[in-house]
Amino acid sequence: MTDSTRQLADFCANLRFDDLPAHVVARCEDLCLDWLGSALAGSRQHPTAAFERHAAAMGPARGDAEILSSRATTSPYFAAFVNAASSHVVEQDDLHNSSVLHPATVVFPAVLALAQARGASGRDLITASVAGYEAGVRVGEFLGRSHYRVFHTTGTAGTLAAAVAAGRLLNVDTDTMIHVLGNAGTQAAGLWAFLRDGADSKQLHTAKAAADGLRSSVMAADGLTGAQDIFGGSQGMAAGMSTDADTSKLAAGLGSRWALAETSFKFHASCRHTHPAADALLAVMAEHELAANDIEQVVARVHQGAIDVLGAVDVPRTIHQAKFSMGTVLGLIAVHGAAGLTEFDTRALTDDTVAAFRDRVAMQLDADVDAAYPRRWLGRVDVTTTDGRRLTGAIDEPKGDPGNTLSRAELEDKFARLVRFAGAADETETRRMIDTIWGLATLDRVPLLRAS
Amino acid sequence: MTDSTRQLADFCANLRFDDLPAHVVARCEDLCLDWLGSALAGSRQHPTAAFERHAAAMGPARGDAEILSSRATTSPYFAAFVNAASSHVVEQDDLHNSSVLHPATVVFPAVLALAQARGASGRDLITASVAGYEAGVRVGEFLGRSHYRVFHTTGTAGTLAAAVAAGRLLNVDTDTMIHVLGNAGTQAAGLWAFLRDGADSKQLHTAKAAADGLRSSVMAADGLTGAQDIFGGSQGMAAGMSTDADTSKLAAGLGSRWALAETSFKFHASCRHTHPAADALLAVMAEHELAANDIEQVVARVHQGAIDVLGAVDVPRTIHQAKFSMGTVLGLIAVHGAAGLTEFDTRALTDDTVAAFRDRVAMQLDADVDAAYPRRWLGRVDVTTTDGRRLTGAIDEPKGDPGNTLSRAELEDKFARLVRFAGAADETETRRMIDTIWGLATLDRVPLLRAS
Incomplete structure (x- = not known):
């Protein structure tokens, strides 16, 4: 043995x-x-x-x-x-x-x-x-x-x-x-x-x-x-x-x-593989005060596991599939500022603005992100704005990770929202x-x- | 798809x-x-x-x-x-x-x-x-x-x-x-x-x-x-x-x-991987009128799958394990002429003659047997007798295979025995x-x- x-x-x-x-x-x-x-x-x-x-x-x-x-x-x-x-x-x-x-x-x-x-x-x-x-x-x-x-x-x-x-x-x-x-x-x-x-x-x-x-x-x-x-x-x-x-x-x-x-x-109501990029997009949008329609393209730089799991979904047909669509998740984040249960339920499949944003999102394997995975789930997004700027969003601990965790008050709030x-x-x-x-x-x- | x-x-x-x-x-x-x-x-x-x-x-x-x-x-x-x-x-x-x-x-x-x-x-x-x-x-x-x-x-x-x-x-x-x-x-x-x-x-x-x-x-x-x-x-x-x-x-x-x-x-109450050799041993013993104590050694020539599944069991400790022991199965066949439920229940673990025979059995990968497998389960045994003869037993369809099947009368008999x-x-x-x-x-x- x-x-x-x-x-x-x-x-x-x-x-x-x-x-x-x-x-x-x-x-x-x-x-x-x-x-x-x-x-x-x-x-x-x-x-x-x-x-x-x-x-x-x-x-x-x-x-x-x-x-x-x-x-x-x-x-x-x-x-x-x-x-x-x-x-x-x-x-x-x-x-x-x-x-x-x-x-x-x-x-x-x-x-x-x-x-x-x-x-x-x-x-x-x-x-x-x-x-x-x-x-x-x-x-x-x-x-x-x-x-x-x-x-x-x-x-x-x-x-x-x-x-x-x-x-x-x-x-x-x-x-x-x-x-x-x-x-x-x-x-x-x-x-x-x-x-x-x-x-x-x-x-x-x-x-x-x-x-x-x-x-x-x-x-x-x-x-x-x-x-x-x-x-x-x-x-x-x-x-x-x-x-x-x-x-x-x-x-x-x-x-x-x-x-x-x-x-x-x-924190987000989607596959965890989308969270690092979602938080990185939130960070870069906040830092540069971007709205969804300021963004021409997003490239999420990810680990191979994200591509393996998320790559199968192109255009989601169900809400559950939408949670595995990087484009849809980033679209909800960009257009509605959140990708919670309510956003998925009411926006993920039917919102044309979200769908249009989804088509402007791509995933790309990143060697550094992949090397850190699965111990650390790094978030990296390259954003090209409609006025031609090239910006980068980066977070090292997605919201909810032990170093960036939820307080008991936040957990109670999440619980009440789920109920x-x-x-x-x-x-x-x-x-x-x-x-x-x-x-x-x-x-x-x-x-x-x-x-x- | x-x-x-x-x-x-x-x-x-x-x-x-x-x-x-x-x-x-x-x-x-x-x-x-x-x-x-x-x-x-x-x-x-x-x-x-x-x-x-x-x-x-x-x-x-x-x-x-x-x-x-x-x-x-x-x-x-x-x-x-x-x-x-x-x-x-x-x-x-x-x-x-x-x-x-x-x-x-x-x-x-x-x-x-x-x-x-x-x-x-x-x-x-x-x-x-x-x-x-x-x-x-x-x-x-x-x-x-x-x-x-x-x-x-x-x-x-x-x-x-x-x-x-x-x-x-x-x-x-x-x-x-x-x-x-x-x-x-x-x-x-x-x-x-x-x-x-x-x-x-x-x-x-x-x-x-x-x-x-x-x-x-x-x-x-x-x-x-x-x-x-x-x-x-x-x-x-x-x-x-x-x-x-x-x-x-x-x-x-x-x-x-x-x-x-x-x-x-x-037909035999053991792992199917033992059946071709069991039938081949029965055949060579009948042909040459051998008793168990006429036999010095048996080499069962088998396919790789038999070695993978049976090779793990050396000295069986349970009746169920005995059914995966090539030596025990051939021992029951040689000593008692059968390897049915009753033989396993009463003889497989406690009969010294069977145990002694078990230790005279070896398995060897055979290229022809392996090539035919799994479509055909060929039985080949090389027997060395105590008086120095080297004999071979061979069957091409173990008892119970479609070309050597059980009749309804034999199935009824097997059913009644099991009950x-x-x-x-x-x-x-x-x-x-x-x-x-x-x-x-x-x-x-x-x-x-x-x-x-």
């Missing part, structure tokens, strides 16, 4: 709440509220209802875990399944840069469902979530850039993130945690092929990752064994799904480097949910947040 | 019972009975109970589909999940040679569960199953040998086989069938890493393939879209999971070549199940076979 497999399992199985630095606990609560907002914002969006119907058809009529979007209850498996789908619809959920993993949308659905079903405490939920973040990020880094070019890392590494989080909540020991990793790694799936068609697989990937991760740990705790080393060897994840995998990443910095604290919040967008709750309930999450570490028992 | 993706979807969506040659219909019934026997034989074997408990914990308390091993009912998703696990435990389920796919264990669980839940006819079940076989085999062939070296094709291609079968049962049109393929391909998973540890992932793979395949079609029929071309392109299955994929295999010979009729039954092995049914019920399957094409409504 790769030593790092056991080290990772050992760390995650034995992580205690008291081991967590205070800033990690607080950031975990921040990420949990941010995730809850995304889950609610996706409530009435396509394709969430299809996931709700699948849970209703294939799961129990009621259970100990809740489906946030519908206020129904079901088994933990299907609660995780639906909540992971709905929290990855509006592209407002968090992202860890160097692993290119969206941890919240897979970790919290699995942990919340199991915590509710087992009457776990808020501290248990936090500890388990941190374990999931630490494992998932390291698995994403282990799989490397070659993996992300073809696979949706949140579907693949995300299965292990959810599995480890669920395993920690179930108090499995180190040996069982190794089986958890084995069970999860052999279920890991998710290809980017859907992207150019604007198909619904992105939500299927997170739903599956959270639910299959939960299954990996529940069944391991019940005696189902998995590979001792799912990562290395000639028939493991590295051999099958990567050409630049590095097993040394799996256990690097455990207990000293907190990957959870490196996770970024999303309002979906009409998911009134102000009283919104406030109550915020207070519940800010008080998570004091709860003896994680309650149902929405269902009764 | 790869043209072959649409051609495959179109063929499978529009296949009619009346299109099927009579020998294909009859063989489908043969394979169905053979599968049912495997599902029952696995009833009381580890890890089937863990799958039953997972279904009970996460699924509904009752439903319209049955769990064969426990006689319980549940939703189609969980019925497919458990039945696919139990039918892949004892290594008696069918195999298609050139795709290295076990089709029955993924196709029939999905189709039976949906047919029971929807009140479909026996003819619908047969047509849907044939569609699943035709698609699954072609996807396995498309993924190629490089895929099978790392991935358990029955887990990966099996997801698409189950999905297409379920989609046909749901009467989806061609466009929807393309989404079915997209939904299934992006869920396809299953690594061989577990094998050297004798872990339980093999059953997890088939359970997932059948259940996720069913989900792919149920959700596609409900509007969940998938990639238009999950096979080709820079972010599809070929790019991510194979280095020798060939999209031309996907639609080759549709309507003229019936892959289902090429599928082999398993008896598990104590799963008395003679009356055994006979009733046989009659039900032989009469499948006449049933207006597929009944519950075991549950009440």
Whole structure:
């Protein structure tokens, strides 16, 4: 077995709440509220209802875990399944840069469902979530850039993130945690092929990752064994799904480097690959007091991963596709000053000015930006104005990155906007949910947040 | 889109019972009975109970589909999940040679569960199953040998086989069938890493393939879209999971070549990669009237795939691992004349004579055998006798291959042995199940076979 497999399992199985630095606990609560907002914002969006119907058809009529979007209850498996789908619809959920993993949308659905079903405490939920973040990020880094070019890392590494989080909540020991990793790694799936068609697989990937991760740990705790080393060897994840995998990443910095604290919040409601350029465009427009119609052309200088993921979308046909269109995102920024949920909903597909701006945007691979990626997501745009000036916008940390993060007031504001967008709750309930999450570490028992 | 993706979807969506040659219909019934026997034989074997408990914990308390091993009912998703696990435990389920796919264990669980839940006819079940076989085999062939070296094709291609079968049962049109393929391909998973540890992932793979395949079609029929071309392109299955994929295999010979009729039954209760050598050893021992203690050494000359899959097991620690030990299989054959369920159960791990014979067996890559594989599974053994003779055993079609198949009487006998092995049914019920399957094409409504 790769030593790092056991080290990772050992760390995650034995992580205690008291081991967590205070800033990690607080950031975990921040990420949990941010995730809850995304889950609610996706409530009435396509394709969430299809996931709700699948849970209703294939799961129990009621259970100990809740489906946030519908206020129904079901088994933990299907609660995780639906909540992971709905929290990855509006592209407002968090992202860890160097692993290119969206941890919240897979970790919290699995942990919340199991915590509710087992009457776990808020501290248990936090500890388990941190374990999931630490494992998932390291698995994403282990799989490397070659993996992300073809696979949706949140579907693949995300299965292990959810599995480890669920395993920690179930108090499995180190040996069982190794089986958890084995069970999860052999279920890991998710290809980017859907992207150019604007198909619904992105939500299927997170739903599956959270639910299959939960299954990996529940069944391991019940005696189902998995590979001792799912990562290395000639028939493991590295051999099958990567050409630049590095097993040394799996256990690097455990207990000293907190990957959870490196996770970024999303400010714009679009694919994270568009955010550096969006912030750089905002910066150059502010600095030179430009309006959209002052701009003749924008060249976004980007890393290769942005081209791989965004390049497939030319003219977006759906709102979800628009979130993967660099031209549309920069068009919304330039014309409306923001690329939030409301702008996407009302402007992204129908606004001729935005569409015209979109056609004036190009992406270009930039060696420096690419070399820094994925550790740092640098924003660089070259702007040519209608009066012939050539200007450059540059930011080194997009809004929401750890060095440029959102305050609790900004997070509450984002949460309230997401809830309002979906009409998911009134102000009283919104406030109550915020207070519940800010008080998570004091709860003896994680309650149902929405269902009764 | 790869043209072959649409051609495959179109063929499978529009296949009619009346299109099927009579020998294909009859063989489908043969394979169905053979599968049912495997599902029952696995009833009381580890890890089937863990799958039953997972279904009970996460699924509904009752439903319209049955769990064969426990006689319980549940939703189609969980019925497919458990039945696919139990039918892949004892290594008696069918195999298609050139795709290295076990089709029955993924196709029939999905189709039976949906047919029971929807009140479909026996003819619908047969047509849907044939569609699943035709698609699954072609996807396995498309993924190629490089895929099978790392991935358990029955887990990966099996997801698409189950999905297409379920989609046909749901009467989806061609466009929807393309989404079915997209939904299934992006869920396809299953690594061989577990094998050297004798872990339980093999059953997890088939359970997932059948259940996720069913989900792919149920959700596609409900509007969940998938990639238009999950096979080709820079972010599809070929790019991510194979280095020798060939999209031309996907639609080759549709309507003229019936892959289902090429599928082999398993005679020995071990990994199919051991069967050619087992039959060759039986042949040379019969020809020269050898007993086990006349034999000094056996060299099994095999294809590379056999070394990849079997080479991991040295001294087996579990009965399931013994089925992947060439030495143990040939030991059972030499010492006891057979390698059936009973021999494995009572002799494989505890019989010193078998263990001693096992240590006298070696595998060696043979260029001719490897060149013929996977289209033909040639059996070649070189035997050195204790009195110094060097003999060779050779068979070109292992028992159970289409050219050396099992008759209905032999299939009934195998079925009865499998049922008896598990104590799963008395003679009356055994006979009733046989009659039900032989009469499948006449049933207006597929009944519950075991549950009440």
